[in-house]
Amino acid sequence: MTSPDDPRTVRRDWSQPWPGIWPWGDTPDSDILDEVTGPHSEPRPRPTATPAGVYGRWLAGKDNRAHERVIAETMAEIAPFQRAGVTANRDWLATQIHDLVTQQQIRQLIDVGCGYPLPGANLHEIAHRTAPDARTVYVDNDEVVLAHARALMTDDASATVVIDGDARYPDHLFDTLEATGHLDLTRPVALIFAAVLHLLTPDDDPARVVTACANRLAPGSYLLISHVALPDEDDPRRQPTLDAAALYSRDVMPFTLRTYQDIAALFGPFTLLDPPGLATPPTGTGSTLLAGTGRLS
Numbered sequence: 630m631t632s633p634d635d636p637r638t639v640r641r642d643w644s645q646p647w648p649g650i651w652p653w654g655d656t657p658d659s660d661i662l663d664e665v666t667g668p669h670s671e672p673r674p675r676p677t678a679t680p681a682g683v684y685g686r687w688l689a690g691k692d693n694r695a696h697e698r699v700i701a702e703t704m705a706e707i708a709p710f711q712r713a714g715v716t717a718n719r720d721w722l723a724t725q726i727h728d729l730v731t732q733q734q735i736r737q738l739i740d741v742g743c744g745y746p747l748p749g750a751n752l753h754e755i756a757h758r759t760a761p762d763a764r765t766v767y768v769d770n771d772e773v774v775l776a777h778a779r780a781l782m783t784d785d786a787s788a789t790v791v792i793d794g795d796a797r798y799p800d801h802l803f804d805t806l807e808a809t810g811h812l813d814l815t816r817p818v819a820l821i822f823a824a825v826l827h828l829l830t831p832d833d834d835p836a837r838v839v840t841a842c843a844n845r846l847a848p849g850s851y852l853l854i855s856h857v858a859l860p861d862e863d864d865p866r867r868q869p870t871l872d873a874a875a876l877y878s879r880d881v882m883p884f885t886l887r888t889y890q891d892i893a894a895l896f897g898p899f900t901l902l903d904p905p906g907l908a909t910p911p912t913g914t915g916s917t918l919l920a921g922t923g924r925l926s
């Protein structure tokens with residue numbers, strides 16, 4: 630696992646200039662910010678970019694702001710091969726949810742770090758195509774995401790619930806979830822951490838998070854993880870991936886790249902299904918996104 634001092638976790642540090650790529654320079658009141666957020670006379674902090682907004686840009690979603698689009702596009706210039714991983718992540722999720730519902734009779738989903746709604750491709754909609762009785766709990770810690778999710782993903786109040794929860798505090802999250810009475814945790818669920826655990830730092834200890842969640846789940850539950858991986862040292866994608874993660878860490882939130890082994894270890898008490906194990910989804914070839922499904926015995 631990475632340690633808190635590991636350079637793969639790059640923390641926000643405004644004293645460090647971005648070497649020539651960042652389009653609006655290093656001061657918070659430069660001209661491009663005027664373009665992005667409107668004229669202003671006083672220096673002010675950079676606008677807050679959110680993970681959901683930057684990611685939404687890559688998915689061609691509409692829920693993103695101008696500075697989030699600039700960050701997304703700049704990252705895509707630095708590491709263009711990673712773009713395929715974003716849509717591949719959603720393709721993989723759709724396939725996994727369909728298979729778990731149709732082949733394993735999973736009827737309960739917990740989607741942690743759900744992001745903005747994607748009408749037609751939301752996980753509860755995928756489940757409902759073959760299992761109208763499926764129930765979903767969407768979880769996020771971004772209040773704007775929560776507002777959108779409540780407006781657009783709770784069309785049938787008996788099928789979906791949206792809760793304010795933070796992956797870093799799994800016991801509190803599950804207490805909140807249980808208080809809704811929406812799911813029966815004595816029965817198996819699919820717990821989903823898609824494109825979110827790389828937003829947990831080594832200090833946050835995502836392996837601890839997964840184990841704490843497992844302690845609240847019934848045997849036969851499934852865990853889905855997708856995570857951007859750190860390429861090997863001789864892989865030409867390594868430096869661009871580090872550079873893109875550094876930009877994101879500086880201007881959105883800390884982004885932790887983990888190796889294949891680090892990500893596999895996050896499954897903890899869940900046994901990775903083999904095949905396919907932990908792999909880049911077929912439509913994400915070229916990206917370093919790794920995705921896998923585990924089962925709790």
Ligand SMILES: C[S@@+](CC[C@H](N)C(=O)[O-])C[C@H]1O[C@@H](n2cnc3c(N)ncnc32)[C@H](O)[C@@H]1O
Pocket residue numbers: 680681684718719741742743744745768769770771774794795796797822823824825828
């Ligand atoms: C990159 S988006 C992924 C969205 C969706 N899971 C997917 O794969 O399409 C990450 C989401 O995780 C949320 N998030 C980040 N840190 C979180 C945390 N500690 N707890 C809960 N949600 C978190 C963000 O607000 C954002 O909506």
